[in-house]
Amino acid sequence: MNLNAWTKNLFFIGLAVIGFATLTVFLMATDRVAAPESFAPSSKAQFAILNVAKTVDASFKQEWNQKDLGMQAAGRADDLTIARRLSLGLTGTVPSLQEIREFESQEPQDRIHWWVSHLLEDRRTSNHLAERFTRAFVGVDDGPFILYRRRRFVKWLGDQIHDNVRYDQIVRQLLTGEGLWTDSPSVNFYTVTIGDTEQPDPVRLAGRTSRALLGMRIDCLQCHDDFLGTINLGSADDPTGGMQTDFHSLAAFFAQTNVSLLGIKDGGDKEYQYQLLEADEESVISPKVPFNQELVDDNISSLQKQLAEWVVHPENRPFARATVNRVWAIMCGKPLVEPVDDIPLEGPFPQAMEVLADDLVNNNFDLQRLIRTIAETEAFQRDSRADFEITDQHVENWKVFPLIRLRPDQVAGAAIQSTSFTTIDATAHIITRLTQFGQQNDFVERYGDAGEDEFAARGETVTQRLLMLNGEMIDDRLTTPLNSPVRVSVLSPNTEQAIETVYLATLTRRPTAPELTHFKSQLDQLQGTERTKKILDIYWTLVNSIEFVWNH
Amino acid sequence: MNNHYENHACGSFEHFSRRSILRLAGLSGLSWLTPLATTLARDAESKQTTHAKSVIVLWLEGAPSQLETFDPHPGTEIAAGSKARKTNVDGILLGEGFEQTAEQMHSISLIRALTSKEGDHNRAIYNIKTGFRPDPTLVHPAIGSMICHQLNEEADAKVDIPRHVSILPGPSPGRGGYLGDAYDAFKIFDPQNPVPDVKARVEQHRQLKRLDDLRVIDNEFLRGRQNNRVVQGSLGNHNLDAALQMMSSEQIRAFDVSTVPKEARLQFGDTPFGRGCLAAVRLIETGVRCVEVTLDGWDTHANNHELQAGRIDILDPALASLIKELKKRDLLDSTIVVCGGEFGRTPWVNPVGGRDHWPHGFSIAIAGGGIQGGRVVGASSPNPKRDGNAEDRTKELQNSHPVEDVHATIYDALGIDYEQELDTPVGRPMQICKGKPITELF
Numbered sequence: 001m002n003l004n005a006w007t008k009n010l011f012f013i014g015l016a017v018i019g020f021a022t023l024t025v026f027l028m029a030t031d032r033v034a035a036p037e038s039f040a041p042s043s044k045a046q047f048a049i050l051n052v053a054k055t056v057d058a059s060f061k062q063e064w065n066q067k068d069l070g071m072q073a074a075g076r077a078d079d080l081t082i083a084r085r086l087s088l089g090l091t092g093t094v095p096s097l098q099e100i101r102e103f104e105s106q107e108p109q110d111r112i113h114w115w116v117s118h119l120l121e122d123r124r125t126s127n128h129l130a131e132r133f134t135r136a137f138v139g140v141d142d143g144p145f146i147l148y149r150r151r152r153f154v155k156w157l158g159d160q161i162h163d164n165v166r167y168d169q170i171v172r173q174l175l176t177g178e179g180l181w182t183d184s185p186s187v188n189f190y191t192v193t194i195g196d197t198e199q200p201d202p203v204r205l206a207g208r209t210s211r212a213l214l215g216m217r218i219d220c221l222q223c224h225d226d227f228l229g230t231i232n233l234g235s236a237d238d239p240t241g242g243m244q245t246d247f248h249s250l251a252a253f254f255a256q257t258n259v260s261l262l263g264i265k266d267g268g269d270k271e272y273q274y275q276l277l278e279a280d281e282e283s284v285i286s287p288k289v290p291f292n293q294e295l296v297d298d299n300i301s302s303l304q305k306q307l308a309e310w311v312v313h314p315e316n317r318p319f320a321r322a323t324v325n326r327v328w329a330i331m332c333g334k335p336l337v338e339p340v341d342d343i344p345l346e347g348p349f350p351q352a353m354e355v356l357a358d359d360l361v362n363n364n365f366d367l368q369r370l371i372r373t374i375a376e377t378e379a380f381q382r383d384s385r386a387d388f389e390i391t392d393q394h395v396e397n398w399k400v401f402p403l404i405r406l407r408p409d410q411v412a413g414a415a416i417q418s419t420s421f422t423t424i425d426a427t428a429h430i431i432t433r434l435t436q437f438g439q440q441n442d443f444v445e446r447y448g449d450a451g452e453d454e455f456a457a458r459g460e461t462v463t464q465r466l467l468m469l470n471g472e473m474i475d476d477r478l479t480t481p482l483n484s485p486v487r488v489s490v491l492s493p494n495t496e497q498a499i500e501t502v503y504l505a506t507l508t509r510r511p512t513a514p515e516l517t518h519f520k521s522q523l524d525q526l527q528g529t530e531r532t533k534k535i536l537d538i539y540w541t542l543v544n545s546i547e548f549v550w551n552h
Numbered sequence: 553m554n555n556h557y558e559n560h561a562c563g564s565f566e567h568f569s570r571r572s573i574l575r576l577a578g579l580s581g582l583s584w585l586t587p588l589a590t591t592l593a594r595d596a597e598s599k600q601t602t603h604a605k606s607v608i609v610l611w612l613e614g615a616p617s618q619l620e621t622f623d624p625h626p627g628t629e630i631a632a633g634s635k636a637r638k639t640n641v642d643g644i645l646l647g648e649g650f651e652q653t654a655e656q657m658h659s660i661s662l663i664r665a666l667t668s669k670e671g672d673h674n675r676a677i678y679n680i681k682t683g684f685r686p687d688p689t690l691v692h693p694a695i696g697s698m699i700c701h702q703l704n705e706e707a708d709a710k711v712d713i714p715r716h717v718s719i720l721p722g723p724s725p726g727r728g729g730y731l732g733d734a735y736d737a738f739k740i741f742d743p744q745n746p747v748p749d750v751k752a753r754v755e756q757h758r759q760l761k762r763l764d765d766l767r768v769i770d771n772e773f774l775r776g777r778q779n780n781r782v783v784q785g786s787l788g789n790h791n792l793d794a795a796l797q798m799m800s801s802e803q804i805r806a807f808d809v810s811t812v813p814k815e816a817r818l819q820f821g822d823t824p825f826g827r828g829c830l831a832a833v834r835l836i837e838t839g840v841r842c843v844e845v846t847l848d849g850w851d852t853h854a855n856n857h858e859l860q861a862g863r864i865d866i867l868d869p870a871l872a873s874l875i876k877e878l879k880k881r882d883l884l885d886s887t888i889v890v891c892g893g894e895f896g897r898t899p900w901v902n903p904v905g906g907r908d909h910w911p912h913g914f915s916i917a918i919a920g921g922g923i924q925g926g927r928v929v930g931a932s933s934p935n936p937k938r939d940g941n942a943e944d945r946t947k948e949l950q951n952s953h954p955v956e957d958v959h960a961t962i963y964d965a966l967g968i969d970y971e972q973e974l975d976t977p978v979g980r981p982m983q984i985c986k987g988k989p990i991t992e993l994f
Contacts, residue, residue: 139688141674142723196671196909207688217689339689339978390780403783446748448727448736453691457786457977459732462714462798463739465791466749470799475753518768537758541765546789547773 033102033423036117041110049369052359053376059351060379060398073399074386079103079111081552082381084508086115088406088551089331090371091124093413096423097484097505116375120368123426126162129367130154131409132330132454133161136212136341137174139452143192147259149181150192156185167323167365168312171213175308180263187264190257199258202272206251210290211341213311215322218290221247224277232346233290236317239346242290248274249288253307266304291345292316312365318345320357320365327370328356329455332380333404333551340455352379352398384552404551405458407450411549412443412473418506418543419477421484443473460549468544478536478543485539489532495523498535506542603967604921605886607699608832609844610871612863612893613677613722614851615914617907618932619899620647620860622892622915623664625934630899634857641926649864652872653917658926659875659884660919661993665930665952668895668911669942673851676894676911677724683959683985690976694726695959696842697735698984701728702968703841711839712801714738719828720846730976737844740807742824743831747807750799763796806838807831819876821869829870833877836887845870850893853906867891875919884920888962892916899936912945913952921965923993929953956987964989 040046064071077085083103087095095103099118106114119125134154143150160170177186189208193201207219218231221242231242252272258265273282287303289296295313300306311319321343329335336350337343356370363369374380379398386400395402406414416436417424424436447464468474478485484505492498499519503511511519519538526534542548619625624636624647636645639657646654653660670676675686682692693701696716708715718725718737728735740747752759770789777787798804809817809830820826828845835843847867852859871891878884896914897907913932919925930951937944946952963970963985970985 143674144672195675211688219687219689342689384780385776386779388779390782392782395782400780403777403780403787405786446739448733451691452688459734459786460791461733461736461738462791462794463736463749464733465795466798469792469795470749470751470753512772515769515772518765533758537754537762537765541762541769544762544766545769545773546787547769550787 033099033118036114036121038121039110039114039117041107041113045369046113046372049372050376052355052373053378056352056355056373057378059355063351064397064399067397069393069397069399072386072388073394074383074401076378076381077383077401078509079108080508081383082112082375083115085380085401085551086112086119086331086375087508088410088414089333090116090119090128091122091413092128092407092410093124093417093424094506094508096417096420097501098422100504100508112375112381113372116372120371123158123162126158127154129161129330130158133157133326135452135454136326137189137208138192140449141192143188144194147181147191147194149185149188152182152185153188161367164366164368167360167367168319169365171312171319172308175209175311176266176302176304178263178265184263190254190264191259194259200254200264202251202254202257203248205254205257206247209307209311210250213322214316214318215325215337215341215343216318216345217339217342218242218247218250232344234345235291236346244276245285246288246290248272248276248285250290252285252287253289253303255287256303266302291318314361317357318343320361321349321353323360323365323367324353324356324370327367328353328374331371331374332402333455334402335455338455339453352377401552405460406549406551407454407458408444408447408464409440409450410551411447411468412440414506414548415443415474415477415543416440419483419485419539421487421505439473439476443467443471446471468549474540474543478539485536486532488539489535495520498523499538502535502538502542506539507545507547602886604888604965605703606836606840607696607842607888607890607921607962607966608829608836608874609696609842610829610867610874610889610891611722611844611846612850612867612891613846613848615673615676615893615895615897615909616850616863617852617856617860617897618664618910618913618915619897619907620857621650621864622646622662622917623896623932624648625932628934630934630936632857632901644926644928647860647864649861650868652868653875656872656875656919656925659879660889660917660925661923661927661929662915662917663929663953663958663990663993664915665913665932665949666892666896666916666955666958667913667946667949667952668955671895671909671911673894673909674724676909680892680894680955680958681724681726682729683956683987690980690982691727691729692982693729693731693735694737695962696726696737696844697728697731698963699966699968700735700841701731702963702984703966707839708841712797712803713806713835713838713840714798715839715841717832717835717840717842718844718846719743719831720824721844722846722848726842726844730982731974737842740831743807743809743827744824747804750804752799766792803838806834806840809834819869820873821866823866823870825866826870826873829874830877833874833881833883836878836883837881852897853902853908854904856897856901856905856907871917878920886921888921888923888965889919890916890958890962891918899932900938912942913949916958918958918961918993921962923961923965927993929990929992953990954987956985957990958987959985960987961989961993965994 061071083095087093103111103115131154134157138150138153173186174189177184179187181188181191190200193204195201203222210216210218221231221244225244226242232239233242233246234240255272256266256268256270271284273284275282289310295316296310297306300309310316325335325337325340325343329340336353356373359373360370382401384401384403390400394400416439424432446467477483488498488501492501499516500510503509523531523534619631620634624634624645625631626636635648637648637650637654639646639654641657644657668676668679669685670679678686681694684692700715716726716735716737718739720741721739725739726737809827812830817830820830825845825847832843832845847863849863874889878887895909895911898910901907930949930953933948936948960970971983973981973983976982
């Protein structure tokens with residue numbers, strides 16, 4: 001072999017070594033996650049948030065005292081567990097390896113603030129939150145053909161949340177939007193209710209407004225007065241029993257909302273008519289809000305606008321409470337008051353809800369500030385484990401973090417993200433995102449969508465278990481060579497590193513000593529393809545574990 | 553009397569129920585015969601001591617046209633040219649394409665004046681699958697889920713496969729609703745393909761090792777949470793055992809119609825729906841309580857006659873063969889077969905030859921499980937007024953029934969106390985069904 005050939009061989013070997021080294025560095029360090037612009041640990045805003053979080057925690061403790069519950073509570077969960085909770089709550093998936101490394105490189109006292117800042121700037125968060133709010137605003141059904149564009153509605157809402165538009169302003173747009181469902185996506189709030197009459201349905205709109213925006217279920221008043229004594233209206237200080245007319249007086253605000261070729265429009269002089277339970281015929285029912293009537297601005301002529309201004313009025317507490325309860329539920333998987341859209345007008349309210357509602361109203365209905373505050377509370381950061389017996393009373397009073405089964409979209413999101421080293425976000429390659437989109441939709445369809453009532457307790461089904469054990473998506477994610485399971489096998493410098501990588505990617509934690517020993521003893525004996533298979537098997541095991549499908 | 557407004561019965565004495573004998577005694581003025589009639593009726597009833605056990609729903613998603621299927625009005629304006637065919641029961645006509653079903657008419661009854669208050673597909677599907685109108689504060693269970701919840705006997709414990717199955721599911725397969733996801737329908741597609749997700753992806757020794765490892769990991773997680781009383785019962789791997797049991801069970805063969813001789817298979821039609829109906833029989837025989845088989849494509853806003861005919865070509869051999877096969881296997885008496893969609897279609901044809909949504913008088917077919925064949929309950933008007941609200945349109949019907957009456961009929965036939973109240977997870981008492989059984993069917 002001549003010198004030229006040796007040179008070529010050495011060059012090739014050099015290239016191979018460089019390539020391998022590059023891949024190893026990719027595994028070990030990966031690309032840096034961009035520093036979040038809103039990360040400012042010493043800022044006044046952050047101090048204010050921490051103060052509100054402390055007040056929330058103090059209010060919980062005050063309630064424990066008042067209820068004579070004792071002060072026994074779980075300790076703080078570890079940082080990675082809290083990061084996983086935040087990621088599942090805000091993005092619907094688990095942190096990527098890339099994100100975990102960046103998270104752990106932050107100063108311990110700043111990690112949660114850094115992580116929330118990172119997530120709030122991530123488009124995944126606004127998309128995920130938009131879908132959660134959309135389910136409350138318009139539901140999950142397809143709605144009327146042509147006249148309803150749910151995807152546009154979600155996109156519009158996601159843009160508003162990403163730009164941190166005031167929440168009261170978002171709701172104003174929702175209630176007062178006019179135009180076509182394509183050009184003015186907020187009007188899909190109205191068009192989704194178009195039914196047989198070919199016009200928006202005031203009854204359905206009244207129910208939606210009450211539940212989604214005010215956190216009050218008054219739907220049964222549609223047909224009859226409240227005879228169970230469970231619905232009080234009027235005012236918090238002077239509650240009156242719910243009457244059928246209360247519901248229909250609210251519906252009357254939508255009587256003049258109409259649809260034509262030009263889209264949704266508010267106006268005209270149409271009156272709302274309804275045949276009440278004991279009546280012989282239909283009668284005209286005038287618009288009237290079911291409580292806090294003194295907050296209505298009679299100078300506003302448009303019924304839609306009058307209602308919108310009343311709903312978002314800073315003194316209309318049910319609006320602020322409903323917002324706090326829903327955001328808390330999205331982040332924790334469980335609302336402060338259950339069900340999420342049924343908060344009695346006259347209380348009692350958890351004091352934490354009142355503190356957060358005050359802060360929301362006093363800070364321009366800033367959803368991001370609300371999210372940051374909740375994330376900094378001891379209640380959110382508590383461990384789900386405790387060294388005492390955990391009862392309903394501990395969970396109801398947030399003395400431990402609740403164990404909540406993941407929703408189908410979260411299971412799919414976690415399965416997909418955990419098999420990728422890098423974050424599958426808006427900056428990921430288009431093919432990666434398309435693959436993720438298709439796989440997630442197929443998986444959720446088979447697994448069973450949670451529907452509109454996302455925060456109700458759910459059980460697992462045999463179909464779901466079979467899908468996790470033997471489903472195509474899980475198998476595909478595990479065995480595709482470009483995904484992390486196969487690459488872990490090739491690139492991990494040693495067995496411990498390989499096991500740790502798989503644990504971090506799937507369960508966002510490191511293996512316990514017994515777990516490490518268990519798998520190390522198996523892996524140490526293997527080489528080549530057998531080792532790769534075993535690493536795939538560990539991945540499969542962790543994705544199929546109980547821990548993977550629960551938020552803890 | 554207009555023939556359209558008659559209720560038909562086959563007239564056989566063996567079909568006399570206690571109710572019909574009592575009604576006969578009352579109507580004929582022979583009230584003095586009441587004690588005798590009661591005795592006769594009790595005797596007749598005692599012969600039918602066993603309740604139905606299971607249900608097959610042939611779900612026609614998109615809403616079939618009653619005028620081209622189970623309620624033709626040949627020669628009238630609303631027929632718009634569509635024809636009818638005689639059946640083996642005098643006076644009962646079916647749409648032109650039901651050649652084979654017409655020969656089974658003596659085993660099938662028709663409910664011809666069903667009403668619903670929902671004219672939107674999603675809402676009407678919810679309505680007819682659950683027996684309740686959509687309620688934004690609650691998800692009601694589908695009928696199959698409720699049946700599985702209510703009928704849980706010794707024999708059910710021996711069934712390794714899910715007892716609620718949806719074949720060729722549309723976007724809204726039966727869900728457990730407030731009963732819990734455990735009562736959701738298990739979904740499969742064309743039965744000529746393998747059942748999804750029941751075969752391990754790796755060889756057996758590797759699978760067993762995976763499962764061993766899984767138990768190690770799960771035990772580690774559960775160990776730290778043994779003192780959590782709140783999730784006791786829900787935090788565990790109960791469904792892992794059920795899934796593994798199903799994966800290794802011989803009963804899974806019930807899904808596989810490829811072992812059925814070709815000739816028998818093709819009688820149901822060489823279509824996914826036909827194969828679904830064949831699989832439904834096998835599943836019921838195995839102990840499954842409710843099977844839903846979906847045939848979609850009925851939403852014919854344009855070109856109604858042609859499109860309906862295409863669907864009927866698929867439905868007819870499958871429905872007729874299903875009835876025959878159940879009889880052959882001695883399962884028809886214990887299995888209720890229901891066939892219909894979420895509502896009907898307008899009596900008038902629109903400018904593009906389509907029929908639009910019509911919840912004001914539509915039809916379903918029902919058979920088996922003690923329901924007598926060859927009967928028609930209710931009738932629609934052959935010349936409905938074009939103008940009018942829902943109330944006016946209901947007045948044009950004779951002996952109309954809301955959709956929840958079909959639910960009550962089925963629950964009653966299964967021996968389920970449909971008036972009992974169940975508590976939802978938030979403690980709200982909910983009656984199983986608010987309808988009333990359609991007594992004329994028994």
